[in-house]
Amino acid sequence: MAFTLLATAGRIVHRLIQNRGLDADALYLECGLDPAKLDDAKARYPVDQMRTLWNLAQQRIPDPCWGLAAGKDWRPTDYHALGYAFLASSTLEEALMRLARYYRIVIQDTGLQITSNQDSLSVRSMHISTEAAIPTLQDAHMSLILEMCREVYGATLPLLEVQLSHPSQSCDYEHYFGCPVRYDDDSSGLTFALSTVRKKLPAGNRDLANESDRILADLDEFLTGPKLTHRVRQEICRRLPSGNPCAKDVARELALAPRTLQRKLREEGTTYKKVSEDVRKEVAQRYLKDGRHHLSEVTFLTGFSNQPAFSRAYKAWTGRNPSDDQGPT
Missing domain, CATH: 1.10.10.60 (Homeodomain-like)
Structure with a gap:
């Protein structure tokens, strides 16, 4: 099966590359990706070519920490209706459950697994392909989820722990995430206190969330029907x-x-x-x-x-x- 990525989600790495002083359009074309599709809400890119793009960018950007900036470059429309459904959720737990349910609309070879106990909730990234070989991509993935959560909860969102499946690098991970970080783990993830994720969010909008869910269900059926x-x-x-x-x-x-x-x-x-x-x-x-x-x-x-x-x-x-x-x- 040829896995694909929502083209609008590709705008995130495009911005990252552009912000590092490289010609992002040229890099996309070098990898056989049409930059014109970035603003097409229905277009998709092959995941293999996007991985090639990411590896190429990693080779040309000397800073090993550049993936951590991904969350700051995220916009709700990058994830189609999923961005708005996430922002309209009543609690962070609901938002993360929604993200996990529909994440294959964004990227087909990566899933999100939610686990919880009486004290905490964890969201973990599960990969069919070999993201483990690209540390900056793992960093970007965790950065995106964290910044989405901060967008709905607030900048003071507390984390209990972060897990990264790559070794420690010369990046101030503990400062960025604001919590202990465990390296060389089986998978990358974020762990929150259960009381944090169940706190009522002030911007929750049930009607908008439900309407976004309807759009997402149609998209999901289109991809997996x-x-x-x-x-x-x-x-x-x-x-x-x-x-x-x-x-x-x-x-x-x-x-x-x-x-x-x-x-x-x-x-x-x-x-x-x-x-x-x-x-x-x-x-x-x-x-x-x-x-x-x-x-x-x-x-x-x-x-x-x-x-x-x-x-x-x-x-x-x-x-x-x-x-x-x-x-x-």
């Missing part, structure tokens, strides 16, 4: 306002060869053409029934270049003219 058809439908929907997407473009976004895409859809009892037409028909009917969009807008939103072409297609799909199904404005 058993049927390719669903993922193709989602990608077609996203691209429709820019024109009717072709199978080649959708296949590339899903990291598949066009023939593989078509073969897998046939195995699921459909074709790309049928999925595309079904999506356009459903989108058109939804917008027409809503009644808030002019026919010209519905034409654009369903990927047609002109209104007559849309009207012909709609009549072929339904046997009716678009105006017959348009709801009251």
Whole structure:
């Protein structure tokens, strides 16, 4: 399986590299990564190429502590709806549980494990690949989680202990984390007092958290759902306002060869053409029934270049003219 990373999360290391005086765009291109995808909320980068990028940056940045600055460079939108869901959580425990549940949306080869006892709660990073060989990446990972927690709790957030799976380096870890640090551990993690993580947070917003959860559930299904058809439908929907997407473009976004895409859809009892037409028909009917969009807008939103072409297609799909199904404005 080819693991991927949310492209917007790649903005964090891009900022880190740029802040160290290097040309981040050039470094991305050197690793075969398109910097233009950094602001595309649905785009993803191959994890292997991102690891290559991180190793290359580590070679060119002399400071062994540069990964600790990652948390200061994090923005909520870097993690899509997960950033806002985290910030809107009622307690730090709820925020960390939410982060662990949906972290595979950010990166597919890394999981977060939450464990607790009567006194403490720990969040640990579990890796399928070899992050242990990149100490600055481990530092960045712990820095990001800590700064997210400080964002919702406050700068005085107390930690009981930090675990790092790499040896001690010439970085003032104890000062940065504000607690004892254990090195050469089995995995990297943060440990909090249970009373700390269960304290009510002043910025908690249940409605915003629930709405963000809904978006995250859709994203999670898109990434891990058993049927390719669903993922193709989602990608077609996203691209429709820019024109009717072709199978080649959708296949590339899903990291598949066009023939593989078509073969897998046939195995699921459909074709790309049928999925595309079904999506356009459903989108058109939804917008027409809503009644808030002019026919010209519905034409654009369903990927047609002109209104007559849309009207012909709609009549072929339904046997009716678009105006017959348009709801009251």
